[in-house]
Amino acid sequence: xxxxxxxxxxxxxxxxxxxxxxxxxxxxxxxxxxxxxxxxxxxxxxxxxxxxxxxxxxxxxxxxxxxxxxxxxxxxxxxxxxxxxxxxxxxxxxxxxxxxxxxxxxxxxxxxxxxxxxxxxxxxxxxxxxxxxxxxxxxxxxxxxxxxxxxxxxxxxxxxxxxxxxxxxxxxxxxxxxxxxxxxxxxxxxxxxxxxxxxxxxxxxxxxxxxxxxxxxxxxxxxxxxxxxxxxxxxxxxxxxxxxxxxxxxxxxxxxxxxxxxxxxxxxxxxxxxxxxxxxxxxxxxxxxxxxxxxxxxxxxxxxxxxxxxxxxxxxxxxxxxxxxxxxxxxxxxxxxxxxxxxxxxxxxxxxxxxxxxxxxxxxxxxxxxxxxxxxxxxxxxxxxxxxxxxxxxxxxxxxxxxxxxxxxxxxxxxxxxxxxxxxxxxxxxxxxxxxxxxxxxxxxxxxxxxxxxxxxxxxxxxxxxxxxxxxxxxxxxxxxxxxxxxxxxxxxxxxxxxxxxxxxxxxxxxxxxxxxxxxxxxxxxxxxxxxxxxxxxxxxxxxxxxxxxxxxxxxxxxxxxxxxxxxxxxxxxxxxxxxxxxxxxxxxxxxxxxxxxxxxxxxxxxxxxxxxxxxxxxxxxxxxxxxxxxxxxxxxxxxxxxxxxxxxxxxxxxxxxxxxxxxxxxxxxxxxxxxxxxxxxxxxxxxxxxxxxxxxxxxxxxxxxxxxxxxxxxxxxxxxxxxxxxxxxxxxxxx
Numbered sequence: 001x002x003x004x005x006x007x008x009x010x011x012x013x014x015x016x017x018x019x020x021x022x023x024x025x026x027x028x029x030x031x032x033x034x035x036x037x038x039x040x041x042x043x044x045x046x047x048x049x050x051x052x053x054x055x056x057x058x059x060x061x062x063x064x065x066x067x068x069x070x071x072x073x074x075x076x077x078x079x080x081x082x083x084x085x086x087x088x089x090x091x092x093x094x095x096x097x098x099x100x101x102x103x104x105x106x107x108x109x110x111x112x113x114x115x116x117x118x119x120x121x122x123x124x125x126x127x128x129x130x131x132x133x134x135x136x137x138x139x140x141x142x143x144x145x146x147x148x149x150x151x152x153x154x155x156x157x158x159x160x161x162x163x164x165x166x167x168x169x170x171x172x173x174x175x176x177x178x179x180x181x182x183x184x185x186x187x188x189x190x191x192x193x194x195x196x197x198x199x200x201x202x203x204x205x206x207x208x209x210x211x212x213x214x215x216x217x218x219x220x221x222x223x224x225x226x227x228x229x230x231x232x233x234x235x236x237x238x239x240x241x242x243x244x245x246x247x248x249x250x251x252x253x254x255x256x257x258x259x260x261x262x263x264x265x266x267x268x269x270x271x272x273x274x275x276x277x278x279x280x281x282x283x284x285x286x287x288x289x290x291x292x293x294x295x296x297x298x299x300x301x302x303x304x305x306x307x308x309x310x311x312x313x314x315x316x317x318x319x320x321x322x323x324x325x326x327x328x329x330x331x332x333x334x335x336x337x338x339x340x341x342x343x344x345x346x347x348x349x350x351x352x353x354x355x356x357x358x359x360x361x362x363x364x365x366x367x368x369x370x371x372x373x374x375x376x377x378x379x380x381x382x383x384x385x386x387x388x389x390x391x392x393x394x395x396x397x398x399x400x401x402x403x404x405x406x407x408x409x410x411x412x413x414x415x416x417x418x419x420x421x422x423x424x425x426x427x428x429x430x431x432x433x434x435x436x437x438x439x440x441x442x443x444x445x446x447x448x449x450x451x452x453x454x455x456x457x458x459x460x461x462x463x464x465x466x467x468x469x470x471x472x473x474x475x476x477x478x479x480x481x482x483x484x485x486x487x488x489x490x491x492x493x494x495x496x497x498x499x500x501x502x503x504x505x506x507x508x509x510x511x512x513x514x515x516x517x518x519x520x521x522x523x524x525x526x527x528x529x530x531x532x533x534x535x536x537x538x539x540x541x542x543x544x545x546x547x548x549x550x551x552x553x554x555x556x557x558x559x560x561x562x563x564x565x566x567x568x569x570x571x572x573x574x575x576x577x578x579x580x581x582x583x584x585x586x587x588x589x590x591x592x593x594x595x596x597x598x599x600x601x602x603x604x605x606x607x608x609x610x611x612x613x614x615x616x617x618x619x620x621x622x623x624x625x626x627x628x629x630x631x632x633x634x635x636x637x638x639x640x641x642x643x644x645x646x647x648x649x650x651x652x653x654x655x656x657x658x659x660x661x662x663x664x665x666x667x668x669x670x671x672x673x674x675x676x677x678x679x680x681x682x683x684x685x686x687x688x689x690x691x692x693x694x695x696x697x698x699x700x701x702x703x704x705x706x707x708x709x710x711x712x713x714x715x716x717x718x719x720x721x722x723x724x725x726x727x728x729x730x731x732x733x734x735x736x
């Protein structure tokens with residue numbers, strides 16, 4: 001081989017070695033910065049050089065409405081601009097009352113609310129108007145900004161900050177970071193449309209060069225001045241004077257009662273005070289009824305159970321109400337949706353089932369006594385009387401809360417969120433109160449349901465009407481009654497299974513961010529949560545438990561305390577274990593299995609039936625020892641009598657408590673518990689007033705209305721779905 005050829009080969013070999021070396025070095029560099037290279041490649045998607053808050057500041061730094069369509073708005077905006085350049089106090093206050101540079105966006109602080117009161121307190125020469133605008137950031141179509149996020153809510157890896165905004169996963173357990181609520185102070189002469197148009201123009205100008213689009217929305221209901229803008233119409237004054245008249249009647253009746261008591265003491269006469277219309281409204285008489293305890297009534301234990309269940313329900317309500325309002329750390333809500341507590345995520349779906357079971361048991365134990373008494377009247381009268389009494393018993397307090405919500409509530413608060421929260425509830429009750437009166441609110445769209453809790457009362461009355469027929473048949477023909485209740489329970493179990501399986505519905509109404517943001521938007525509330533045919537099992541199981549209680553009492557069954565408490569622990573553990581299976585439905589990207597959802601939708605409403613059977617049988621035959629005394633405590637009995645008024649007012653109280661919010665709160669377990677304790681105290685305080693002024697006086701009038709019927713038991717008239725367990729003869733429930 002020639003010498004040049006050898007040199008050529010050597011040069012080629014050197015070149016090859018050099019290339020291999022450089023390739024290895026380049027590969028090492030890639031290994032060392034792996035994620036950064038990927039991020040760099042991802043960064044080829046159009047991402048602005050400036051951060052989002054900087055773009056906001058560019059658009060809002062010198063924002064005014066001097067180019068608005070309205071002449072008055074332009075004039076006042078020009079005046080504001082001139083005075084601002086001279087640092088006039090009112091103009092500077094208007095400028096500094098809202099934030100032009102959003103903070104905490106990545107942590108989920110989507111409400112930049114500014115200082116509401118500083119804005120609306122401006123009265124001269126221009127009146128300040130506070131508007132809460134909604135700004136949605138839309139990335140370019142066809143661009144992929146997604147990133148894989150772990151369940152560590154603080155782990156964003158090396159992702160670009162813009163991707164946290166634009167690539168936030170489309171998951172129901174995450175608060176979207178690309179939707180902002182910005183509070184802005186503008187002159188009163190400007191309308192919501194003026195602000196929306198001007199904001200849209202500014203954002204288009206600043207964001208369009210970056211290939212991003214914004215959608216600005218400003219509703220007139222979210223624009224507020226200091227004065228109360230809700231109309232004081234005839235309905236308001238009529239409701240106000242009716243409530244005032246009721247209070248005056250109660251005060252007059254109480255004064256009359258005191259005078260008569262004093263007269264009796266002075267004359268040494270010990271006759272019982274005769275009953276009259278005014279006597280029924282005496283606060284003294286109503287208080288005596290509230291504090292009166294029938295120690296021989298074994299159903300008093302249900303008071304204690306109701307108090308516990310009500311407090312748990314109210315705590316859940318408080319969590320939902322807080323989540324509906326602005327919070328600065330969305331991570332708290334996201335963590336609940338991701339990690340529980342699992343009893344909250346799955347338990348709220350059947351939280352009221354325990355009340356339905358108690359209602360079914362008490363309905364049987366009271367009505368069976370009445371139906372077994374000999375009566376010389378048609379069957380239709382015997383059947384219709386308890387239904388009419390129950391409805392009449394419920395309606396006075398129900399009407400009072402609906403009227404208060406529709407006509408008084410909008411005038412009781414203030415704040416940037418107040419009109420949106422309270423006015424909407426008022427308008428719904430104004431227009432759809434009749435669905436509550438007819439007890440069909442659980443079948444209308446949830447967006448038109450007056451009072452969030454009204455679906456429960458509608459379900460209970462619907463169950464009670466069928467239950468009266470079942471109990472009547474059983475007391476007259478036990479075999480037919482057993483067949484009828486068995487068929488109804490079979491249907492109540494089958495219907496949710498068939499409906500869920502054939503319609504492709506979910507087996508659980510999940511707690512998701514859309515649900516927490518606006519409860520009335522959750523379609524599953526219409527489909528599966530509220531309809532009575534989807535959750536009838538607990539009530540009719542309660543009636544069946546009443547049958548069982550009678551039988552075991554007849555056979556004088558009795559268990560040892562070890563068996564009683566062991567069975568209690570075992571059945572409750574079984575129920576909770578079956579219930580928490582629902583957490584699998586919270587897994588991201590979990591496939592939909594129709595049979596799984598159908599089974600869970602059925603089983604979820606049977607979970608508390610098994611422990612209820614054990615608790616009821618053991619309580620009426622063997623007792624629960626020391627545990628029993630806890631629920632028979634006098635304090636619990638008194639609080640239990642207030643359960644129905646508390647049911648009616650608790651959501652309204654929480655609405656008032658949170659809807660006056662001026663700024664986002666830092667959500668924490670401590671804050672939740674502190675506000676829950678405060679709201680619970682207020683709820684029971686208002687419930688006492690409602691009980692003494694309306695609930696108990698009208699209950700006594702109802703009793704008088706049917707007093708000429710000797711077959712009518714006071715227990716039926718006193719029983720309401722969630723309020724008072726009826727009295728029952730010792731023959732049925734007396735402890736051995």
